[in-house]
Amino acid sequence: MGQSNINLAALIGSRICHDLISPIGAINNGLELLGMSNGQTGPELDLISESVGNASARIRFFRIAYGAASAQPLGRAEVVSILSDSMDGGRLKAVYGPLDPQPRWAVRMAFLAVQCLETALPYGGRIEIACTDGTWDITGHSAKQSVDSSLWGLLKGEGVNELAPAHVQFALLPEVAADAQRKISTQLLPDRLTIRF
Incomplete structure (x- = not known):
């Protein structure tokens, strides 16, 4: 995957996230109006509201991790x-x-690293994201891990026979890192x- 393909994939990611965030926001606004207009509450509306909130949060995360990146600062x-x-x-x-x-x-690279760590920490834990003098360290802490050596090998430039969609971050992070030198x-x-770059 060359640089032009990475940029194209990032533009596609940005477009999908941009197009999805609006209808999800509209659903959330509709739920708020329902609650205000007739005071409807209940487990059904709570479940919908929670699901919409989760979807919105993931899309915001994906927009940074898989969308177009630049030198624009993120606070x-x-x-x-x-x-x-x-x-x-x-x-x-x-x-x-x-x-x-x-x-x-x-931040995009850090988010991709976070997703790599999420895969290896299915039982939970703590992820710390640090940057010192321009060097980023993303560290996952947990007593229980599930490390797939072939996926982690991708981060070092090793090949893999087949990659599941849930593991695309392992293939994308090295490509994005190479583009950023x-x-x-x-x-x-x-x-x-720990993943360091």
């Missing part, structure tokens, strides 16, 4: 909000360290997994 509050909303109610918690705005391309390194320890 801490926005990144923390996206991470918090997308992991709300899940087994994983993410802690975002950088205090200053960071370039969108770097960054090298990925990993550290796999019994209690923590």
Whole structure:
């Protein structure tokens, strides 16, 4: 996959997220109007509202991870909000360290790394995202891990015979890193997994 293909895939990702966020927002607005107009509440509306909130959060996350990236800065509050909303109610918690705005391309790489760690931490845990002097460390902490060596090999440039859609982040992150002239390194320890770029 060359640079032009990465850019095309990112534009497609941006387009899909952009087109989906509007109807999901409209559904959420409709639910709020239903609640205000006749005071309807109940488990059915709560379930719909929760599902819409989860879908909106994931689309915001995907828009950064799979959408077009640039040097445009993303503020801490926005990144923390996206991470918090997308992991709300899940087994994983993410802690975002950088205090200053960071370039969108770097946050994109961090989000792809977060997804790689999510795959390896199915029992839950804590993901810490740090950036020191331009070097990013995304570390997952958990006593229980499920590391697929062939997927993690992709991050080091090794090939894989077949890739499931749920694991596309493992193939995309090295390509995005190469475009950004960054090298990925990993550290796999019994209690923590780190992706550095």
